[in-house]
Amino acid sequence: xxxxxxxxxxxxxxxxxxxxxxxxxxxxxxxxxxxxxxxxxxxxxxxxxxxxxxxxxxxxxxxxxxxxxxxxxxxxxxxxxxxxxxxxxxxxxxxxxxxxxxxxxxxxxxxxxxxxxxxxxxxxxxxxxxxxxxxxxxxxxxxxxxxxxxxxxxxxxxxxxxxxxxxxxxxxxxxxxxxxxxxxxxxxxxxxxxxxxxxxxxxxxxxxxxxxxxxxxxxxxxxxxxxxxxxxxxxxxxxxxxxxxxxxxxxxxxxxxxxxxxxxxxxxxxxxxxxxxxxxxxxxxxxxxxxxxxxxxxxxxxxxxxxxxxxxxxxxxxxxxxxxxxxxxxxxx
Numbered sequence: 001x002x003x004x005x006x007x008x009x010x011x012x013x014x015x016x017x018x019x020x021x022x023x024x025x026x027x028x029x030x031x032x033x034x035x036x037x038x039x040x041x042x043x044x045x046x047x048x049x050x051x052x053x054x055x056x057x058x059x060x061x062x063x064x065x066x067x068x069x070x071x072x073x074x075x076x077x078x079x080x081x082x083x084x085x086x087x088x089x090x091x092x093x094x095x096x097x098x099x100x101x102x103x104x105x106x107x108x109x110x111x112x113x114x115x116x117x118x119x120x121x122x123x124x125x126x127x128x129x130x131x132x133x134x135x136x137x138x139x140x141x142x143x144x145x146x147x148x149x150x151x152x153x154x155x156x157x158x159x160x161x162x163x164x165x166x167x168x169x170x171x172x173x174x175x176x177x178x179x180x181x182x183x184x185x186x187x188x189x190x191x192x193x194x195x196x197x198x199x200x201x202x203x204x205x206x207x208x209x210x211x212x213x214x215x216x217x218x219x220x221x222x223x224x225x226x227x228x229x230x231x232x233x234x235x236x237x238x239x240x241x242x243x244x245x246x247x248x249x250x251x252x253x254x255x256x257x258x259x260x261x262x263x264x265x266x267x268x269x270x271x272x273x274x275x276x277x278x279x280x281x282x283x284x285x286x287x288x289x290x291x292x293x294x295x296x297x298x299x300x301x302x303x304x305x306x307x308x309x310x311x312x313x314x315x316x317x318x319x320x321x322x323x324x325x326x327x328x329x330x331x332x333x
Contacts, residue, residue, distance in 0.1 A: 002043035011039035022047040022089075027309075061091040062303055063111030063139075065104065065121040069096050071247060072275040073292055074122070077144070080296030081120060088304050090117075099185075101125035112139055118307045120144065120299045124188050140307055142299045145190055154302070156295045156316050160190045163288040163320035164197025164242070167270045170286060170322055171240045172205045174330050176268060180213040180241040182227040182248050194244050194272065212236055217248045224251025232259070239331040240268040246275040246287055253281055253327075264329040274323050283326035291318050 008018045013036060020028045021036040028036075039045070062085055066074045082092045093114055097104030104123045111119055121131070122144040132150040135141050143155045171179050181198050184191030195214075202209050215231050217223040224243055228251070231238070243249035249271030253263065261267050263283055271278055271287035278285035298315050305312035 002045040004045070004047070006043055007036065007039045007045050010043060011036045058117050058308075059115040060089060061093055061114065061116050062300070062307075063093045063095065063114065063116035063119045065095050065097055065107050065111065065119065065123055067097055067099050067122060067124060069094070072277060073245070073273055073290075076275075076293045077122065077296040080293040081300045084297050084300035085303070088308070088310065090304075090308070097123050097125070099124055101127075105130070108134065118142070118303045120296075120303065122146075124185075140303075142302050144295060144299060153316075156299050156302075156318075158190075158290055158295070158318045158320060160193035160320075161197040161200070163272060163290070164194035164244075165201045166197070166320060166322045167194075167242045167272060167288050168198045168201035170270055170324065170328060171242065171268060172201060172207070174240075174268065174328055176240040176331060177207050178210075178213070178238040178240070179207075180215070180228075180231050180238040182215050182217045182224055182231075182241060182243045182252060184217060184219045184244040184248075186216050191244055198242055210236070213238055217244065219245050219247060221247045221251035221254070224248025225255045226251075228252040228255040240270070240328070242270045242272075244272050246271040246273045246278045246285060249285055249287070249327075250277050250281050253285075264327050265332060268328040268331075270328060278323075278325070281327075286325045286328045287323050289321045289323050294318065 004015060004018055008015050013032060017032060018036055021033050064078065064081055068074060078094060085092055093111055093116060095107035095110055097107045104126045116139060119139055119141040121141055128148045131143060131148050135151060135154065141154065143151060145157060147155050147157050168179060183195050186192055199209050212234060213236060215227040217227045228241065241252060243252055249269055252269055256263055256267050263269065271285045274287045274289040278287045295318055301312040301314050304310040305314060
């Protein structure tokens with residue numbers, strides 16, 4: 001069976017040139033490309049990832065670190081990254097950090113040990129200093145849903161504060177004034193930013209923020225269910241609740257249904273993410289659209305542009321949008 005060295009010799013070009021021909025998107029002249037392809041046809045050569053790696057000292061693989069592997073949010077992100085990189089002849093290795101700093105560090109070490117050419121990371125616990133030093137000293141990386149000083153041009157972020165503001169604003173528009181809030185873990189940057197947006201909307205409307213109507217959740221359905229039950233146990237009246245993601249909103253809806261509440265007449269609920277579940281719960285969930293799939297695509301394009309030197313258009317900052325469905329109404333209507 002012919003190998004890449006024989007192709008390079010027959011075509012009279014370097015191994016790197018052969019690799020550029022067999023790597024989608026790589027720059028090479030038409031004349032050189034045809035010379036290499038003719039040699040491949042004559043030898044019956046079929047390219048493979050190992051041969052490409054030998055020629056370019058590249059593994060043609062990109063490591064992705066995520067907080068969790070379950071749920072629609074990370075599924076959409078991973079799918080977009082994989083599809084974009086696959087179309088360029090690259091492969092994806094995935095590891096989970098489970099929101100623990102040591103496990104995130106271990107995941108980074110694992111991906112680097114597999115000779116990944118770049119990393120795309122969505123993590124909460126790793127300090128900014130670690131990420132900056134890693135990028136400068138080891139493997140280039142892209143940071144999702146976070147702004148890291150010293151890596152500004154590597155970061156892909158959503159305006160989470162504006163998302164929290166828009167969610168609460170949608171309830172204020174419908175005459176709600178007693179609004180509960182189920183946050184994500186408040187040591188996470190995005191959870192703090194969304195809560196800050198909630199507070200800004202209340203202050204702008206002249207509605208006093210009531211700390212008693214805040215419950216810290218965990219971004220899971222059960223967390224939303226437990227949070228709404230805990231809020232009701234305080235026996236402080238509220239007519240609406242903002243949930244910091246759609247999974248918790250679905251859990252809160254389940255808790256409300258279990259109490260026999262009619263939604264949205266007796267309780268309005270707003271989510272965040274615009275995950276697929278938001279279109280199938282009852283009533284359909286008003287939420288904030290988080291373009292995580294688009295962000296994943298752009299992160300992959302950044303890697304193709306800056307690591308593999310392919311021409312790519314890249315957008316790094318994204319804005320949330322309110323998606324109005326059926327889970328919000330005027331109180332009592």
